[in-house]
């Protein structure tokens with residue numbers, strides 16, 4: 001198994017860890033915000049693991065973008081040509097840009113929340129940033145093209 005195939009499988013599977021962590025972080029933030037709860041050590045730990053997994057996923061994605069023969073093929077006739085069809089545009093820019101924005105939202109949301117001392121405001125900030133990021137990630141995952149795991153493609 002070469003490095004590309006390994007990273008492709010890792011990137012495909014890690015989405016579930018990221019989605020699960022993001023959902024847990026959102027539920028915790030909503031409970032904390034709406035139930036007016038303290039920001040706990042457990043909340044902090046979930047956030048730290050979420051950031052780590054998000055950044056690893058983004059890094060693998062960036063490496064894939066550079067080494068993937070599939071992306072090579074998409075960009076074979078230049079960027080302009082790839083922009084002309086919805087399928088190739090998705091891989092040339094939309095997945096990349098959409099996911100980078102989602103990663104920013106998760107990172108900035110947590111950085112902002114860190115500076116807030118009031119627990120309820122902290123929870124609210126995290127809930128808002130994370131929910132928007134989750135919606136964007138769900139939208140930008142190529143469910144219909146690639147299925148649920150590598151090799152599921154219809």
Ligand code: HEM
Nearest residue numbers: 012015057058061062064065068070096099100146149150
């Ligand atoms: C951070 C959240 C991200 C998630 C949840 C995510 C998810 C996915 C999924 C599910 C696939 C399809 C894998 C399969 O074939 O089963 C994929 C493919 C891909 N992603 Fe991401 N991605 C993310 C970020 C990124 C970023 C930031 C980039 C940077 C450019 C990127 C680049 C790619 C590339 C190039 C492929 C196609 C690889 C290939 O098949 O050759 N991803 N991504």
